[in-house]
Amino acid sequence: MAVPKRKMSRSNTRARRSQWKASVPTLVACPNGACGAMKAPHEVCQECGQYRGRQVVGV
Known part of the structure; x- marks a missing residue:
């Protein structure tokens, strides 16, 4: 494993x-x-609870 010779x-x-x-x-x-x-993108909307046009989470 490489080890630095001097402090940076x-x-x-x-x-x-x-x-x-x-x-x-x-x-x-x-x-x-x-x-x-x-x-x-690719997540449920926190405001309306829909994902890809369907209701997934009740808000």
Whole structure:
């Protein structure tokens, strides 16, 4: 297993970690015409409880 020979400086460590950005979650509009709320794709809508045109969760 590779082991670093020298301690990585604080500036180099922070420069490397600066690329660890949180990505914005993907959102799509609910296909239910009455709802239209933003939701994650392939998930049940939290507002109306529908998934792929069927009522799955009672709201």
